Amino acid sequence: MTTEPVAGAAIDVRGLRKSFGALEVLRGIDFSVARGEVVCVIGPSGSGKSTLLRCVNLLEEPSAGRVTVAGTEVTDPEVDIDRVRRRIGMVFQSFHLFPHLTALENLTIAQRRVLRRGRAEAERIARSHLARVGLSGKEAAYPAQLSGGQQQRVAIARALSMDPELMLFDEPTSALDPELVGDVLAVMRALARDGMTMLVVTHEMSFAREVADRVVFMDDGSIVEEGTPEQVVGAPRHERTRTFLARVL
Numbered sequence: 194m195t196t197e198p199v200a201g202a203a204i205d206v207r208g209l210r211k212s213f214g215a216l217e218v219l220r221g222i223d224f225s226v227a228r229g230e231v232v233c234v235i236g237p238s239g240s241g242k243s244t245l246l247r248c249v250n251l252l253e254e255p256s257a258g259r260v261t262v263a264g265t266e267v268t269d270p271e272v273d274i275d276r277v278r279r280r281i282g283m284v285f286q287s288f289h290l291f292p293h294l295t296a297l298e299n300l301t302i303a304q305r306r307v308l309r310r311g312r313a314e315a316e317r318i319a320r321s322h323l324a325r326v327g328l329s330g331k332e333a334a335y336p337a338q339l340s341g342g343q344q345q346r347v348a349i350a351r352a353l354s355m356d357p358e359l360m361l362f363d364e365p366t367s368a369l370d371p372e373l374v375g376d377v378l379a380v381m382r383a384l385a386r387d388g389m390t391m392l393v394v395t396h397e398m399s400f401a402r403e404v405a406d407r408v409v410f411m412d413d414g415s416i417v418e419e420g421t422p423e424q425v426v427g428a429p430r431h432e433r434t435r436t437f438l439a440r441v442l
């Protein structure tokens with residue numbers, strides 16, 4: 194059974210199911226993210242967190258259910274998914290920068306090709322976002338000349354330079370050396386403070402506790418519990434959540 198979407202939500206997911214062959218990875222997910230809200234998704238490896246994110250921008254096609262992003266039902270077969278995707282910034286565990294382009298060029302290429310911005314405007318916007326993530330002076334650097342944390346901040350700045358209405362993060366700090374995690378989380382924290390709508394898959398419980406408005410715990414393709422960080426991380430009601438937290442905290 195599918196309930197009605199929440200009006201005005203940035204992301205609304207109803208009755209979402211996803212199978213790969215015989216394997217059911219999402220078993221009926223209902224949740225929504227309000228505009229300006231920061232929601233962290235936590236849960237064990239293989240529980241379906243990445244698949245959920247990928248269903249939100251249709252990198253995966255849901256097997257059943259409805260996904261609505263900023264008022265557009267992306268699961269409607271008539272929808273122009275490229276137009277919807279343009280409004281969603283996505284940051285992955287691996288940075289996916291173009292290795293043969295400088296940091297500045299990594300930020301301007303999609304602005305110019307997709308948004309049709311002229312070079313001067315695209316570069317101005319790119320510089321402002323590189324400054325925002327603390328990378329002024331690195332415009333001419335190639336990805337290989339940057340640390341992992343700097344590369345991930347370039348990836349965040351690149352997503353921001355497309356003026357997204359919301360941002361999806363899939364374990365953005367998991368591939369980083371521990372000493373580089375803090376700079377990336379600081380950028381994300383500032384973004385949250387600026388009012389960006391964010392759906393963040395993370396194992397960083399301190400980030401979830403400090404920054405998330407809501408935490409969703411997933412296990413085995415279902416949402417087991419959700420609530421404020423104090424509720425879900427601080428006082429979990431379900432045994433499965435407690436077991437997971439005992440492993441990561």
Ligand code: ADP
Nearest residue numbers: 213216218236237238239240241242243244245
């Ligand atoms: P998480 O991000 O929580 O670790 P995933 O969403 O990546 O979990 O994966 C959930 C399950 O779906 C895993 O069992 C994974 O092996 C499976 N899976 C993910 N993507 C595919 C795919 N393209 N084809 C087949 N199985 C997949």
Ligand code: MG
Nearest residue numbers: 242243244363
């Ligand atoms: Mg994952």
